Amino acid sequence: MKFLTAFLILMSPIFGAWSQTDFPNKPITLVVATPAGGATDKTVRLLAKQLQLKWKNGVVVENRVGASGNIASAYVAKANPDGYTLLVSAGPFGINPSLFKTLPFDTKKDFVPVAQISSFASVLLVHESFPARSLNDFIAVAKNPKDPLAYASAGSGTAQHLGVELLKSKLKLNLNHIPYKGGAPAMNDLLAGHVKVMLAGMGDASPHLNSGRVFPLVTTGKTRSALLPNIPTLQELGILDFDASGWCGLHAPAGTPAELINKINQDVMAALADPAVRQGMAAMDVEPRPTTVPEFRQFMDSQFVKWKEAVEFSGAKAD
Missing domain, CATH: 3.40.190.10 (Periplasmic binding protein-like II)
Known part of the structure; x- marks a missing residue:
């Protein structure tokens, strides 16, 4: 019995690696904090359709709306860190830690960044x-x-x-x-x-x-909008360090294995390179933003800093 226990302990990394190469073997749920039919929801559904071709086992887009995105975030924060439940994070995710006195989760500790999906002016x-x-x-x-x-x-x-x-x-x-x-x-x-x-x-x-x-x-974008090609950007007019562009990305519950985070990131980047996905985003004037995990983490750090300053300056309070 002792020999069997020791054998299982020694072999567990191998079994774990095998199970992760088999990922995903069931549907993955993408939890969206905005209503169905909005720009973020439409973008995620475009991405999900392409990921479905890669992952085979299904991608479910689930809208959990309310409390400035905090309902969706709280749900994912409590999910199993197995890669099968992911939060579609967006602008409020970077704002809420400074806007709300208390949250039912710790934005910086209870989530790990996976991949940025898009940005829009x-x-x-x-x-x-x-x-x-x-x-x-x-x-x-x-x-x-x-x-x-x-x-x-x-x-x-x-x-x-x-x-x-x-x-x-x-x-x-x-x-x-x-x-x-x-x-x-x-x-x-x-x-x-x-x-x-x-x-x-x-x-x-x-x-x-x-x-x-x-x-x-x-x-507010870095380049002119395809929908408004005759309207200048703030940067063109000399306001160089201003950026209030929207974005969305994926976060996973803390504790999700790094191997799974990296696999999902690579699959998302591949999906964002697909011509059909890019064409669908372009029709909404949304720009694909494929990033590595470290790049997305750095982006999130900048979001927390920027919006903290804006909340303090404005004196904004949560409705």
Whole structure:
């Protein structure tokens, strides 16, 4: 009996290695914190379809919406660290540790980065009645010390809110934040002219760009948007160190074996190179972002630092 026990202990690394080369042998669940049909959800489903061809055993996209993404994060934090339950992380994942006083998990300790999937620009929109058609004109209006310029966002502490606050700090603007309960009601009031300014993700803005009711002033990406080729980026206009682009990626529960993390990362990078995936993302003005695990970890570290500063400057509180 002692001999058998010793043999099993000695052989366990071999058995473990064999089981990991067999990964995955059942469906993998990708937990999304945003509603079905949004830009992040559509991007993940494109990726999942391609990963299905590689993994064979099925990929389930599960939407767990609420609490600024914390419901989905809490669910994955408690999942078995076996590679079969992954969080589709996005902007709020990097913001929430600074925005919420307490969370039911430790963002930095309870998760490990796996791979970045995508990034997408935001666009600064103004209502058609707003007296500016360039960033310089907008700045002139927004610096009026006697009349704060109101802007809408999807809610306090969202990336759109904090992105404008970063711009406000950098350019010394006089702005007044009007938070809404989500991007849709904020966009509706912008279209109706009840509020004149909003920073919106390209996916949310794209259905309205040809409506004539809003005008895009500038985008936040490193290159011009394919949907708005005539609209400059902030970097083109000399605002070089500003980045409020959206993103999504994959995180796994802490304790997931490094071998599995690396395998999933490599499979995601291969899927992002597929022409059908890239074409589908391009149609939404979403850019594939294949990264190594260390690169994604470095990106996340920069997100935590940037949004901590923005939360402190703005005084943002969780809704």
